[in-house]
Amino acid sequence: MQGGLTIGDLAERTGLAVSAIRFYETHGIVQPVRNAGGHRRYGRPDIRRLSFAMIAQKLGFSLSEIAAEMADLPAHQAPSKADWTRVSERMRDGINDRIAQLERLRDRLDGCIGCGCLSLDTCALYNPDDTLAGEGSGPRKLIRD
Amino acid sequence: MQGGLTIGDLAERTGLAVSAIRFYETHGIVQPVRNAGGHRRYGRPDIRRLSFAMIAQKLGFSLSEIAAEMADLPAHQAPSKADWTRVSERMRDGINDRIAQLERLRDRLDGCIGCGCLSLDTCALYNPDDTLAGEGSGPRKLIRD
DNA sequence: TTAGAAATTACACCTGAGTCGAAGGTTGAA
DNA sequence: TTCAACCTTCGACTCAGGTGTAATTTCTAA
Numbered sequence: 001m002q003g004g005l006t007i008g009d010l011a012e013r014t015g016l017a018v019s020a021i022r023f024y025e026t027h028g029i030v031q032p033v034r035n036a037g038g039h040r041r042y043g044r045p046d047i048r049r050l051s052f053a054m055i056a057q058k059l060g061f062s063l064s065e066i067a068a069e070m071a072d073l074p075a076h077q078a079p080s081k082a083d084w085t086r087v088s089e090r091m092r093d094g095i096n097d098r099i100a101q102l103e104r105l106r107d108r109l110d111g112c113i114g115c116g117c118l119s120l121d122t123c124a125l126y127n128p129d130d131t132l133a134g135e136g137s138g139p140r141k142l143i144r145d
Numbered sequence: 146m147q148g149g150l151t152i153g154d155l156a157e158r159t160g161l162a163v164s165a166i167r168f169y170e171t172h173g174i175v176q177p178v179r180n181a182g183g184h185r186r187y188g189r190p191d192i193r194r195l196s197f198a199m200i201a202q203k204l205g206f207s208l209s210e211i212a213a214e215m216a217d218l219p220a221h222q223a224p225s226k227a228d229w230t231r232v233s234e235r236m237r238d239g240i241n242d243r244i245a246q247l248e249r250l251r252d253r254l255d256g257c258i259g260c261g262c263l264s265l266d267t268c269a270l271y272n273p274d275d276t277l278a279g280e281g282s283g284p285r286k287l288i289r290d
Numbered sequence: 291t292t293a294g295a296a297a298t299t300a301c302a303c304c305t306g307a308g309t310c311g312a313a314g315g316t317t318g319a320a
Numbered sequence: 321t322t323c324a325a326c327c328t329t330c331g332a333c334t335c336a337g338g339t340g341t342a343a344t345t346t347c348t349a350a
Binding site: 110 | 203204233236237240241243244247248250251254255
């Protein structure tokens, strides 16, 4: 074992699959050192880094966004209380934005219920500035006109 | 042409790519007939069916959900005003659910800002009943304990 | 009639967030 | 020393929602 947690230990402690932890490594979320045999060895702060990433994912952030957020933090070091506060405030703003977007959409839909026009030219639902699914890989072609 | 719109006509009228319309067909959203040469021929109601699908997508529904919704409606027929009202009310309910989910999440996060515990055992963010991304293919392994 | 536009199919490829399996190497306790 | 358990890499596969390409056929207007 010689200093550090194995990937299996980390998987057990975080509930993540071993494969997922390796995958997160490709995104720079954790950066384990290697022992003589080439096996990954993690520090205790990595548990917290992964916990952090898991929560951020639940909040709707992509792995790339999470990695960008974590890049500010020193590798091999757990996010401090101040770090967590700063990042979680940014997260809350993101959630609020999404709520507001959905509310605007719902209000527009309310205006349309019972209308049934579905006209490409006049329907208010056709040209919303904000599209729900900026996430994912939908049709990139925007509806023009 | 002999009766009906070509897939190109439909693409032009809806703003969708021809390839996307064919893809929607595999999901049962439109069901064109074929002419003697094997080309797809659409009716005018299909414009409305596609418009309907595009709006529903914006509202966050998957193609499968949309197809299920459309299955109630007669194929080759435009959704009537009553159909549209019924479906759009269901959609609004879906949006409201998602807003409520996000609000619960935000409230929990608010409770955690400044806490910084990130403890697997005690953090309220770890075991939320509702996960933001029920969509997509995230880690299927749930966090136990 | 004939050029060329538009249609057809089938298959490969893309992102994101992973999972799974094969084939082989390392570790650590008895 | 042995041997199971664990680890390594790499590539393929998943799912959604498509896009792009190739080879071929059909349609339409001059």
